[in-house]
Amino acid sequence: MKRRPTITDVAAAAGVSVATVSKAVNGRYGVAPETVDRVLQVVADLGYESSLIASSMRSRTTGVIGVLVADFEPFSAEVLKGVGQALSDSRYDLLAYSGTRSTAEGWERRSLSRLSGTLIDGAIMVTPTVVNVNADVPVVAIDPHTGPADLPTVECDSFGGALQATRSLIDLGHTRIGFIAGRPDLRSSIARDAGYRRALTDAGLPVDPALVGSGSYRQDAVRMAALEMLRRSDRPTAVFAANDLSALEIVRVASELGLEVPRDLSVIGFDDVPEASKAIPALSTVRQPMQVLGAEAARMLLDLMDGITPTVTHVKLPTRLVLRETTAPPA
Amino acid sequence: MKRRPTITDVAAAAGVSVATVSKAVNGRYGVAPETVDRVLQVVADLGYESSLIASSMRSRTTGVIGVLVADFEPFSAEVLKGVGQALSDSRYDLLAYSGTRSTAEGWERRSLSRLSGTLIDGAIMVTPTVVNVNADVPVVAIDPHTGPADLPTVECDSFGGALQATRSLIDLGHTRIGFIAGRPDLRSSIARDAGYRRALTDAGLPVDPALVGSGSYRQDAVRMAALEMLRRSDRPTAVFAANDLSALEIVRVASELGLEVPRDLSVIGFDDVPEASKAIPALSTVRQPMQVLGAEAARMLLDLMDGITPTVTHVKLPTRLVLRETTAPPA
DNA sequence: TTGAAAGCGCTAACAG
DNA sequence: CTGTTAGCGCTTTCAA
Numbered sequence: 013m014k015r016r017p018t019i020t021d022v023a024a025a026a027g028v029s030v031a032t033v034s035k036a037v038n039g040r041y042g043v044a045p046e047t048v049d050r051v052l053q054v055v056a057d058l059g060y061e062s063s064l065i066a067s068s069m070r071s072r073t074t075g076v077i078g079v080l081v082a083d084f085e086p087f088s089a090e091v092l093k094g095v096g097q098a099l100s101d102s103r104y105d106l107l108a109y110s111g112t113r114s115t116a117e118g119w120e121r122r123s124l125s126r127l128s129g130t131l132i133d134g135a136i137m138v139t140p141t142v143v144n145v146n147a148d149v150p151v152v153a154i155d156p157h158t159g160p161a162d163l164p165t166v167e168c169d170s171f172g173g174a175l176q177a178t179r180s181l182i183d184l185g186h187t188r189i190g191f192i193a194g195r196p197d198l199r200s201s202i203a204r205d206a207g208y209r210r211a212l213t214d215a216g217l218p219v220d221p222a223l224v225g226s227g228s229y230r231q232d233a234v235r236m237a238a239l240e241m242l243r244r245s246d247r248p249t250a251v252f253a254a255n256d257l258s259a260l261e262i263v264r265v266a267s268e269l270g271l272e273v274p275r276d277l278s279v280i281g282f283d284d285v286p287e288a289s290k291a292i293p294a295l296s297t298v299r300q301p302m303q304v305l306g307a308e309a310a311r312m313l314l315d316l317m318d319g320i321t322p323t324v325t326h327v328k329l330p331t332r333l334v335l336r337e338t339t340a341p342p343a
Numbered sequence: 344m345k346r347r348p349t350i351t352d353v354a355a356a357a358g359v360s361v362a363t364v365s366k367a368v369n370g371r372y373g374v375a376p377e378t379v380d381r382v383l384q385v386v387a388d389l390g391y392e393s394s395l396i397a398s399s400m401r402s403r404t405t406g407v408i409g410v411l412v413a414d415f416e417p418f419s420a421e422v423l424k425g426v427g428q429a430l431s432d433s434r435y436d437l438l439a440y441s442g443t444r445s446t447a448e449g450w451e452r453r454s455l456s457r458l459s460g461t462l463i464d465g466a467i468m469v470t471p472t473v474v475n476v477n478a479d480v481p482v483v484a485i486d487p488h489t490g491p492a493d494l495p496t497v498e499c500d501s502f503g504g505a506l507q508a509t510r511s512l513i514d515l516g517h518t519r520i521g522f523i524a525g526r527p528d529l530r531s532s533i534a535r536d537a538g539y540r541r542a543l544t545d546a547g548l549p550v551d552p553a554l555v556g557s558g559s560y561r562q563d564a565v566r567m568a569a570l571e572m573l574r575r576s577d578r579p580t581a582v583f584a585a586n587d588l589s590a591l592e593i594v595r596v597a598s599e600l601g602l603e604v605p606r607d608l609s610v611i612g613f614d615d616v617p618e619a620s621k622a623i624p625a626l627s628t629v630r631q632p633m634q635v636l637g638a639e640a641a642r643m644l645l646d647l648m649d650g651i652t653p654t655v656t657h658v659k660l661p662t663r664l665v666l667r668e669t670t671a672p673p674a
Numbered sequence: 675t676t677g678a679a680a681g682c683g684c685t686a687a688c689a690g
Numbered sequence: 691c692t693g694t695t696a697g698c699g700c701t702t703t704c705a706a
Contacts (some may be wrong), residue, residue: 015479016456029693032687044691060457065396066683069698084427084437089420096415096441106415108439110427111688125392129347130698148346286617362675365701375675397699400682461682539694 017058026054037062054133068130077313078132079108079306080123080140085257086285087302088138091154094306095136107132118142124151134317136309136317137163141197150316152309158199164316164325166309170200170282173298173331174207177252177280180333182215185341186250186278190241192234192262194254201229203281204254223248227258234258238265242277249277249342255283256288256297263291263338274340284334292339298330347634348389354467357385368393399461400547408644410439410637411454411471416588417616418633419469426467433645438463449473455482465648467640468494472528481647483640486531495647495656497640501531501613504536504629504662508583508611511664513546516672517581517609520570521554521563523593525585532560535585535613542552554579558589565589569596573608580673581609586620587628588612594622594669605671615665624668 020036023030023284028051035043036051054191066271068074079095081088109127111119120140128135128147135151142157153163167239191208194201202311205224212219222244225237234253241247242265251260259281265279273279273293281288284299315322350368359382366374367382385391398406401592410426412419423439427665430437434482440458442450451471459466459478466482473488497520512520522539536555536663543550553575554570565584572578573596584590590612604610604624612619615630639658 016459019685020683030684031686031694032692035692038685042691047691059452059456061453063461063683064457065461066397066698067698068396068687069400069683070685072698083431084423086424089424091418092415092423092439093417100414106441108415108423110437116519121390122392125347125390127393130394143374162690286621289621290617350701351699361700362677362679362702363675366676369701371702373675378675394699398701399684400684401701402682488704 016063017060019060019062022054022058022060024050025058026051041118051302065131074105074131075103076105076107076128076132077310078124078135079106079138080120080135080136081108081110082119083110084108086287087255087283090285090302090308091138091306094303094308095310096306097303098307098310099314104133104314117129134313135314136306139195139198139200141195150313152313152316154305154309155198155200155271157197164312164322166305166327166329167200168300168305168329169331170203170300171207171210172331173282173300174204174254175211176207176331176333177282177298178208178211179215180335181250181252181278181280181339182211182217183227184250184278184339186248187217187342188223188246188248188250189217189219190225190248190251191241192227192237192241192251192253192258194227194229194258196226196228201254208252222246227254227261229255229258231257231261234261235265238262239269242266242269244272250279250339251277252280252282254282256283256285256295259295259297259338260287260291263293263295274338275343278340278342279338289336296336296339297334298331298333301329304329347394348391350391353382353385353389355389356389365410371500372569377553384415387673393581396462404464405462406434406464407436407438408618408641409455409458409466410437410469411451411458411466411531412439412441412469413450414441415439417618418586418614421616421633422469422637422640423570425634425639426641426661427637428634429638429641430645431632434465435645440491465644466646467637470526470529481644483644485636485640486529487622488528488530495643495653497636497643497658497660499631499636499660500662501631502538502541504613504631504664505535505583505585506542507538507662507664508629509539509542510546511636511666512581512583512611512670513542513548515581515609515670517579518548518567518673519551519577519579520548521553521556521579521582523558523568523572523582523584524587524664525558525589527557527559532585539583553577558585558592560586562588562592566596568598569593573597573600581611581670583611583613587614587616587626588626590626590669591618591622594624594626605669605674609671609673610669620667626666628665629662629671630665632660635660 023033036048111123120137121142126148137153139155153165155167156165227234280299284297288295354364367379451468452473459480468484470486472579484496486498487496558565612628615628619626
């Protein structure tokens with residue numbers, strides 16, 4: 013907890029000006045070799061490291077890529093791993109930022125604004141609520157907001173995944189199938205909702221509004237919706253949830269209500285976060301390649317930053333149904 | 344990609360000085376209510392957000408906590424989730440930083456130096472190689488470097504875990520048990536090594552240097568060590584690896600060599616990262632509570648930043664053996 | 675109640 | 691080859 017040495021300290025100790033230190037440290041032309049040596053020696057002695065912040069204020073470029081997330085939950089964590097891997101042999105540092113303080117709508121707008129222009133050379137936004145941002149750096153969105161996307165985006169086939177999940181429930185013999193929706197502002201959530209409805213309709217089953225709850229990916233909202241749905245006398249025998257964390261919460265609620273999964277209730281989630289397969293019983297779900305999502309976004313961003321106009325600006329990756337222990341025919 | 348508005352833009356548009364804008368935005372005393380209103384209106388219109396970087400250069404405090412990792416691999420990702428959860432209802436933003444560019448020793452020294460003093464109010468370093476850092480903010484280390492730690496630390500019982508893992512192999516009937524070591528600069532790696540040796544010694548088994556490889560947690564090094572070890576005529580019938588990623592690599596190498604796991608070779612890892620249970624065959628491992636590690640560190644850091652001297656500065660959490668599909672009696 | 679001015683640590687002209 | 695100077699966007703005295 014000693015005070016960090018600044019460029020001024022180094023300059024003083026080396027008996028040169030701060031400008032010379034800057035040049036020496038950054039390997040700029042026009043410094044005598046012996047001066048460089050002396051400066052670097054002092055740098056080593058003092059353990060000096062240039063402040064990323066101060067440098068970035070002047071030099072418009074920092075070699076840092078930012079990943080903006082609402083929260084460090086399992087989904088973002090997986091995406092982050094993918095981005096990290098894709099960037100591991102690039103020359104960029106990686107900075108992940110979550111504005112804990114502003115769960116409010118528009119967090120990414122704020123975060124991006126605060127970091128861009130100085131700290132980061134490019135950004136990846138994960139499940140942004142707002143798509144129309146003003147940054148002075150290239151931005152790629154993963155699983156973006158609904159509405160016109162002027163941003164390059166990477167997402168997965170939510171409609172197809174939801175269709176498949178719901179169909180599998182139907183194939184098992186379920187006819188009363190509930191749905192807990194996700195964040196209504198995300199394009200992917202809407203697609204999952206649509207996939208669910210389509211599967212029912214295709215099978216000639218009615219869509220009962222009483223079996224559609226709004227969870228918004230928030231634990232408390234999911235709990236409330238699940239409680240209401242499962243307490244009904246005509247409760248569903250299966251529920252499809254728009255993401256795994258919601259599905260896991262439903263399983264919890266079911267068990268509190270004395271319902272056994274999957275005997276009394278089948279549950280399918282979406283994402284296949286690590287927590288899904290670790291749960292007891294292991295959660296059936298729709299796997300989306302989260303790490304690939306991140307890696308793909310990183311690749312696009314890298315191109316963008318190199319001034320390359322990407323040929324594909326909207327990537328959609330396939331999903332796959334993974335049936336585990338929370339699905340069974342109705343009792 | 345419009346240019347981000349700065350405080351100067353706001354000032355101009357509102358017809359006041361930048362100083363006034365600053366005061367209005369930050370709710371300082373001494374600004375006429377109507378001026379405040381006008382300024383905030385312009386702020387909203389322009390979509391202005393103060394630059395985190397510029398602010399942090401002047402105001403010694405930012406409300407941001409930094410987590411410094413070498414890489415966004417599974418272990419750090421889990422830790423990050425824990426930190427995020429612990430901080431979710433604090434007033435702090437969370438910033439995770441990985442210096443991709445400097446895999447070199449001392450990355451955390453550099454990262455910390457570059458971020459602290461300006462950008463972050465406190466830091467958590469994950470598996471730092473260097474423990475003697477000069478930051479001007481409080482720092483907590485997770486799974487730290489060996490050597491005298493003047494830093495508060497959080498880690499798990501690596502010795503006990505390794506002991507248990509190796510013993511379980513012995514109990515299965517194995518007598519030739521290999522070990523692929525981790526990063527020799529980490530205290531936890533050394534403890535795992537020691538636990539392995541102790542288990543063998545306790546059982547009256549010799550420690551064969553030919554069965555101890557150095558992996559350093561790096562895939563290529565692990566591969567080489569595993570290859571060498573498994574090609575021997577007197578190859579081990581079981582291997583304990585200092586972390587899961589190493590163990591997974593060993594399984595891969597074994598299969599390339601035509602050895603079937605666990606029939607021809609038992610493997611146990613350490614950590615229980617999500618990838619371990621998803622692997623085929625599912626990896627037997629020593630579970631360490633990675634998220635709790637992160638949460639615990641966050642709690643300590645919060646105290647430190649509040650000026651509270653923590654009563655316990657070195658937390659050690661228990662581990663638990665999780666036997667899955669990569670362990671069996673020797674053929 | 676407001677604004678002018680200094681300065682955080684650093685880089686980039688430009689002089690010397 | 692080196693130092694002086696001028697900011698980057700912001701906050702904070704201190705006068706007006």
